[in-house]
Amino acid sequence: MNEKVISALREIYGERLKTSLEDRICYSYDATGKEFLPDAVAYPLNAEEVRRTVLLANEHRFPVVPRGAGSGFSGGSLPVRGGVVLSTERMDRILSIDTENLVAVLEPGVVTETLKEEVKKKGLFYPPDPASLKFCTIGGNLAECAGGMCAVKYGVTRDYVLGLEAVLGTGELVRTGVSTVKGVVGYDLTRMLVGSEGTLGIITRATLRLVPLPEFAATLLAFFPTNEMGAKAVAGIVEERITPCAMELMDRTAVDCVRQSADLSLPDETGCALLIEVDGQEATVAREADRVEGACRRFGALEVRRAADAAGRDKLWALRRSISPAVRKVNPVKINEDIVVPRSRLAEMFAFLSGLAERKSLKIVNFGHAGDGNIHVNVMISGKDEDERRRAEEAVEEVFRKTVELGGTISGEHGIGIAKAPYMEMEVGPLGVSVMKRLKSCFDPNGILNPGKIFLEEAAVRR
Amino acid sequence: MRDDELRALTGACAKCGTCRTVCTLYPERKAEISVARGKIALIDAALEGRDGNLDAVQEALSDCLLCGRCERACPNQVLVEEIIMKGRADVARKIGIPAWKQALFGKVMPSPRGRDAARAAASAAQKLFAKKIPTGSGLHYRFPEAFGLAGRTVPKLPARGFVESLKPGEAATGDVMLFVGCVFDHVFPKVGRASYESMKASGRSIAVFRDAACCGLPAMVSGDRESALRCAEENVRRLRAAEAEKIVFPCGSCLLMFKRNFFSLIPEKHPLREDAVRVSDRCEDYASFILETGVVSRLPDPPEGEKVGEIGYHDPCHLSGTLGKGAEAREVLEGAVGSGFAEMKGADLCCGYGGTFNVRDYDTSARIGENKVSLAAGGGTRRISTACSGCILQLRDMAARTDPSLEIVHIAELVAGALSRR
Structure with missing residues (x-):
């Protein structure tokens, strides 16, 4: 310049x-x-x-x-x-929280947690909860269509966007969508922009949908001897016709990472841990928690812990929260993928991952939002060994192939960016990519906005 | 610039952004360069030779309060305080340290006599130039704008320091050593006195560490590791000879130096390492000593219903945060003032002092500090107690600027006050 x-x-x-x-x-x-x-x-x-x-x-x-x-x-x-x-x-103002229409209007720089806290004061709930919610911004959440733990029940960022204001690649300021629940006037440009990673427009204002704040919650932590039993329990809970607001599964590799953490004291034979949270009205929560506990026991849980008060729930969540820092101790460099498979194929995916780690002699730690089939596959490498790096890249590609084969998607909530550009066609096919490119040229004919993202030939692929 | 040790420390940062959530400075700056992640990226760039403008790097590294909140929140346990201090030192080695700091850290701070002389000179200067203002915590001087001190107020310096006020032979030997610290000796001798008198109530024999060097923290945070090391070595040698069972610190920042930063200056292979470990192991905070020795249980019951909830406790970042001693101070307070104590609003927010930070950017330091005291006062607190010399200097200045009736005290003053009711 x-x-x-x-x-x-x-x-x-x-x-x-x-x-x-x-x-x-x-x-x-x-x-x-x-x-x-x-x-x-x-x-x-x-x-x-x-x-x-x-x-x-x-x-x-x-x-x-x-x-x-x-x-x-x-x-x-x-x-x-x-x-x-x-x-x-610095564009971080919440412009309005409308308690009558359950709508918030805000600028893109508002931190996700700030929005959640502000609407909570009015008895309302903005559900999306990416792990980085304390610092990530709504603008980034919209551009990447962030998800989180509660997606299993409440959906992801896209499900809470009613309308947007954005600057297109042409420099035109466009207002899309509505500020009402319903609206079918023309193409859905709002959803076009959500998850477009800043390649179609720069979001300058968002109109988001809010829901009433659930009053009560109960958390359960169940330990299983094997991944397979844990994954079956997930399916079992869903068959009970209960939708928990979180269903987090940690497989043997993840459990092994945190086993040493002093204050958690897992049962010795634990090979898989499942954390379940249900929310809603007090009576419903208690009833659903009973049925979740029953399902866990039916599918062979070694132990089920349960808490309904904030402090007790926090203690149960400690296990899940301790994974990310603990994983770093396995190896310093993390290749973090966020595949999704249909819930019914989770057990199969876990079996594949454990075989893969052995075949490629790699350390792979798996945990994630099993309720919606989203698994964080973390290939942990030293970063110093070229051969290990090559094996890791091969493993990632195999994971993506298997994911697509099982009817899943290669990115649940992180987006394509530059990290997954080489694999996109694997999932959406050549025509899919071509249509996307045609759309891109319509929003941003000169390729001004965030070039080098999403599409392979433009991507600077560098691990 | 090359520093493999530093490189190993910065390598632990995953650039996740958690530091943005807790940084005291981020809300003021709203820029990535103010948070740990940005500063670590700058240090890495300097280490790799990608950034040769070391003056600009030093400027960025200096823009930090070293409150340590990011370090405590970091999911990867990145040692941010150590990284910033080491980074400042590496850069300082290349671009130098300002002459006034060199003289202060290298000559005045390690020597007890040098500090006595400096206080006397400063005290005289104060009377000549500054305007007097009475505050709840005693007389303050406000410097005229023309001095470039931007309306800052400083406490009236006493004619004599606490150590000087001791009679010859008084508190010369004892099982327990009191490390008063420069500020509580020379600026607020009342705190030094209150610490000493209340510690005597433990029944243990108390010696005052008379020929202490400065703890070294001001030099260390300014990137002058040589002067900091000299202070540390002097203190270790003199304390090793004294063989006290315990060394007690009314100031959390001095204690941080002995508990943690020592080991950065005096690494494994250093000849004084073993002595430093032994000295460090015996160091503890004032509140812990008062609790362990049962002083609190011997205090008379506080007067009932008087000024309920008007006394708050400000958590010094180094003492409550890094060293985790917030609960001990509160237990002491409850013993000393009973229902007078209540959690104040924003107790764990940094006061914004940051030592040298307050000197280089007084406006920002004052905004953070004023916000802190206003929040506390708005919640009904009339007296803020704490246990760190830097925090007291800052909070008194902030009270003088916003609400001169607000009192700032050290917890030892409250304990000594309770004892005097016996």
Whole structure:
């Protein structure tokens, strides 16, 4: 980017444009651990500034990359082709919480937890709960269609978006969708933008749907001797016609990681742990918890622990929360995939993964949101051994093939970004990719927005 | 710049972003460069030679309060405080340390005599230039804007320090050693005195560590590891000779130095390592000592129903956070003031002092601090007690700026006050 462009950007942003190497380094990474240096960083405060930036980018042909908190796992916010990173962290106002229509209007930089806390004060609930909810932003959640633990019952980000305001790749400001529950006027541009990873438009405002806050919850933690029994219990609970708000499964590899944690004291024969939470009205919660417990025991649980008060529930959740830090101790580099298979195929997938780890002599730790079939497959490598890295890449490809074969999807909630671009066609086929590209050129004819993402030939593939 | 040890420490950061949630400075800056993840990326770039502008890197690393909240929240247990301090030192080695800091850390801080002289000089200067304002915690001076001190207030310096006020031979030997710390000796000798008097109620013989060097923390956080090491070595040698059973610290930041930062300065192969470990093992916070020795159980019952819930406790980041000693201080308070104590609003928020941070960016430091005291006062707290010299300096200044009737005290003053009711 030349001086002329920089000074034009400075006219828009003043002091909020940063070009020093130090400032650019701080916007060169995300949670993938990969780094790409942008040419500049800007902190827009409103849609107009974003619009002017994209117009300028069309004139001078430089990339514009939107970024929330940089907490993504697929590289969605990485400026792989340089250009300007637009950090939305200062567009962080909640504009309204409408308790009559159960709708919130907000800017993209609002931190997910902040929204959840603010609506909670009014007895309302914004369900999506990605693991990074304390720091990730709604803008990033929308762009990647973030999920979380409670997706099994409440769905994902896309299920709570009514309307959006976004700057398209042309620099036009578009308002999509509605602020009502229903609306079928033309194509669903709102859902087009959700999960588009900042390649179609930069979201500058969102109208989100809220639901009443569930009043009570109960948490159960069940230990099983094998993955298969745990996975069958998941199916068993669903057959009870209960939809828990969380159903987290930790397979033997994950249980082994946390077995040493002093205060958890698992039964010795534990090979799989299943954490279940049910929420709703007090009486219903108690009844459902009984039936969940019964199902767990029927499917061979070694022990079932249960808590209904906040402190007790927190204690049970400690096991699940302790996995991520513990996994790092297996090996320092984590290749983190987030495949989804139909719930009924979970046992099969776990068996495949354990065989794969043995075949490729790799450490693979699996846990995740079994309730919706979403498994986090973590291939843990030293990062120093080239052969190990190659085996890990082969293993990841095999996991994706198996996933598609079982009728699943290769990314449940992290998105494609640069990390999964090489595998996309495996799932959506050549025609699927082609249609997506045609859509992209319609929203962003000059390829200004977040170039190098999603599509393979443009992707900078670098593990 | 090359530092394999530092590289190993930064390598643990997964760039997840958790540090953004707890950073004291992030809400002020709203920029990634203010949080641990950004600073670690900058250090890595400097270590790899990707960033040669070390002045700018140092500027970024200095923009941190070292409150340690990110470190405690980090899912990967990245040692952020150590990384920032080491990073500052590595960069300082390349670009140098300002002359005034060199003189202060290298000459004044390690020597008890040097500090006496410095206080006397500062005390005289204060009377000449600054404007007096009475506050709930005693007289403060407000410096005129022209001095570049931007309306900052500082406590009136006493004519004599606490150690100087001891009679010859008084508290010269004992089983338990009191490490007063520079601020509680020279700036607030009342705290030094209250610590000493209340510790005597334990029935143990108390010695005051007279020829203490500065704990070294101001030098360490400024990247002057050589001066910090000199302070640490002096203290270890002198304490080794004294052979006290326990060494008690009214200041949490001094204690942090002895409990943790020592081992960064005095690593495994250092000749003083064994002595440093032995000294460190015997160090503890004031509240723990008061509890263990039963002083609290010997305090007279606090007067009933007087000023219920008006006394709060401010958690010093180093003491309550890093060293995990928040519960002990509260137990002491409950013993000393009974129902006078209540959790205050925002008790665990950083006061915004950050030592050298307060000097380099007083405006930001003051915004964070004013927010802290206003929150507490808004919740009904009239007296904020704490146990760290940096926090007391900051909170007194903030009270003087926002609500001069708000009192800032050390918990030892409350314990000594309760004892005097006997």
